Amino acid sequence: MHRRLRAAIVLIPAGLLSVLVSMPSFSATHHHAKSAPAEEVQTQTHRPMKNARASAVRVARTNAAVHPRSSAGSRSAAPDLKSNSFYVLDEASQSVVLAKQADVPMPIASITKLMTALVVVEAHQPMDEVITVVPEDRGETAKTSTSRLEFGTSLSRGDLLHLALMSSENRAAHALGRTYPGGISACVAAMNAKAKALGMTSAHFVEPTGLDNENVASPEDLAKLVRAASTHQVIQEYSTDPSYTVSVKHRGSTEFHNTDALVKNPTWNIIVQKTGYIAEAGRCLVMRAVVEGRSVIIVLLDSAGKYTRVADAQRVRQWLERQIADPSHTSTRRGN
Numbered sequence: 001m002h003r004r005l006r007a008a009i010v011l012i013p014a015g016l017l018s019v020l021v022s023m024p025s026f027s028a029t030h031h032h033a034k035s036a037p038a039e040e041v042q043t044q045t046h047r048p049m050k051n052a053r054a055s056a057v058r059v060a061r062t063n064a065a066v067h068p069r070s071s072a073g074s075r076s077a078a079p080d081l082k083s084n085s086f087y088v089l090d091e092a093s094q095s096v097v098l099a100k101q102a103d104v105p106m107p108i109a110s111i112t113k114l115m116t117a118l119v120v121v122e123a124h125q126p127m128d129e130v131i132t133v134v135p136e137d138r139g140e141t142a143k144t145s146t147s148r149l150e151f152g153t154s155l156s157r158g159d160l161l162h163l164a165l166m167s168s169e170n171r172a173a174h175a176l177g178r179t180y181p182g183g184i185s186a187c188v189a190a191m192n193a194k195a196k197a198l199g200m201t202s203a204h205f206v207e208p209t210g211l212d213n214e215n216v217a218s219p220e221d222l223a224k225l226v227r228a229a230s231t232h233q234v235i236q237e238y239s240t241d242p243s244y245t246v247s248v249k250h251r252g253s254t255e256f257h258n259t260d261a262l263v264k265n266p267t268w269n270i271i272v273q274k275t276g277y278i279a280e281a282g283r284c285l286v287m288r289a290v291v292e293g294r295s296v297i298i299v300l301l302d303s304a305g306k307y308t309r310v311a312d313a314q315r316v317r318q319w320l321e322r323q324i325a326d327p328s329h330t331s332t333r334r335g336n
Contacts, residue, residue, distance in 0.1 A: 079315040084282065084302035087219035088316055091227075091295040097323075098316065105202035105216040106301060109276030110168045110259075111284055112210030114229045114239075115203075117165055119190040120157075120176050121232050127158035129179075137174040139211050147171045148256070153249040158234075163246070165239040167256040168275060170209040177208030184208065198224045213280040219299040222286050226297050230272040230288045239272050260285065261310055268317075271295070275309070285309040291317050292324045 078098065085101040096102070132154045138147075149163070149171040160176050163169040180187035188205055195203040200221035206214045217225070229235045240263045248254040259275040262268050269290040276284035282302035289296055298316055303309040 079312075079319040081300070081312045081315060082303055082305070082308045083300040083312050084304075085219050085299075086301065086312070086316075087223055087297075087299040088320075089223050089297040091297060097320070099219070102220045103202065103218050105204075105218045105221075107213040107278065107281035108210065108215055108217050108222065108301070109278045109281035109284055110170075110173075110210035111217075111222060111225075111274050111276040111286055112205060112208065112215045113164050113168065113173050113276075114225055114235070114272075114274045114286070115191045115194065115205060116173050116176060116187070116208040117161055117235050117238075118225070118229050118232070119187060119194055120161060120180060121234060122194075123181060123190070125157060125179075125181070127156060127161070127234075129157050130154050131157055131160060131175050131179050133171050133175050134178075136178060137171040139170055139174050139207070139209055148248060148251065148254060150249040150251065153247075155246055159244075159246050161234070162238045162241065162244050163256055165235060165274065166241050166244055166258050168259045169256070170211060173209045174207075194228075195221075195225075198228055200224050210276055210281075211278065213278060219301055222299045222301075223297045226272060226274075226286050226288050226299070236272050239274055240270050260287075262287075262313060283309045285313060287313070289317075291320045294320075294324070296320065 081098075081100070083100075085104060085106065086098060087096065087100075087102040088098040089095070090097050133149050133151055135151055137149075137151075147170060149169055155163075155172075157176065157179070160169075160172040164173040164176060174184075177184045177187040180190070182189075184207070187208055191205040191208070192203075195205065195217070198221075200217060202221050203217035203225075204214065206212050229239075241258065242264050243255055243257045245253055245255045258264070260270075260273050263270055263273065271288040271290065273285070273287035273289075282304060283306065284302070285298070285300045287298050289298065298313055300309050300312050300316075303312060
C-alpha cells in the first residue's frame with residue numbers, strides 16, 4: 001500500500017493558527033516483523049518482514065525536520081512533535097490544525113481495542129454475562145504472556161471491556177472477540193465493516209487485540225474512530241478510569257491501572273483515550289479532549305520513546321492554548 005504523501009495547507013478558522021504542512025516523499029507499508037513486546041503485558045512473535053517499512057520510517061524521521069517560520073512579526077512556532085505521524089482536529093470548526101503523514105496507514109497496536117470495544121458495545125450483548133479467560137485468549141501472535149489475567153479467571157463482559165480499554169489487557173480484548181456472536185472471525189468482520197461505515201478507507205483489522213501488525217489505519221482515519229467511540233458513555237468511562245480492581249484466579253483482588261498517565265492529570269479534560277504499543281507501531285496515543293472549551297481530537301503515532309507520546313500531547317495542548325489566547329499568531333510549518 002505504497003502511497004505518495006502530498007502537501008496540504010490546513011487552516012484554523014475562528015482565530016486559530018494557519019498551518020502549512022509539507023511532508024516528505026515517503027512510502028509506508030504494513031508488514032510482518034520479528035518478535036516485539038506488546039503494550040506492557042505481552043511478548044509476541046511475528047512472521048518474517050515482507051518489506052523495509054522500518055527503514056522507510058527511519059528515512060522519514062531523518063527527512064522530516066521542521067523549520068517553523070512566523071509572519072506579522074509574531075513568533076508562535078508550531079510544536080516540535082516527536083511522533084512520526086500525527087493529526088490534530090479542531091472539532092468546533094472541523095479544521096485540521098496540525099498534521100504529518102496523516103493519510104498514511106501504519107500499524108496501530110492496541111488502538112485496535114477502541115474498534116473492538118465499539119463493535120462489542122454495539123452488539124448489545126449482556127455486560128453482566130460471565131466469561132472465563134482461556135488459553136486461546138493468549139492470542140495467535142503471542143508466544144508467551146505476562147498478563148495478570150490468569151487462565152480460568154471469570155469476569156463479566158463489562159469487566160473485560162473495562163480492562164481492555166483502561167489497562168490495554170490483551171487477553172480481555174481477545175475474550176471479548178472470542179465471545180462475540182459468531183466468534184473471532186465474526187468480530188473481525190464487524191470491525192472491518194464498521195471501519196468502512198465510518199469512512200476509514202485505510203483501515204484494516206485481522207484480530208481484536210492489536211498484537212498483529214497487520215492491524216493498520218492512518219491518523220486521519222483513527223480520528224474518525226475516536227469520534228465514533230466517544231459517542232458511547234461506557235467507552236468514555238472505561239477508557240479514562242485511572243484504575244480498576246477485579247478478582248483474578250490465584251491472585252484474588254487485583255488492581256489494574258490506566259496505561260495513559262494523562263488521565264490522572266487534573267489539568268486535562270479527556271473524553272476518551274487509548275494507548276498502543278508494539279515494536280512495529282511505536283508508542284501511540286489517541287484521544288478526544290477539551291482544550292480551552294474546544295473539543296479536539298489528537299492522534300499521535302509511532303513515537304520512539306516511552307514517554308514521548310505523553311510529552312507530545314502536552315506540547316499540542318500548550319500550543320493550542322497559546323493560539324486561542326492570542327489568535328493574532330500565524331505560523332508556517334515545513335518538513336524538508
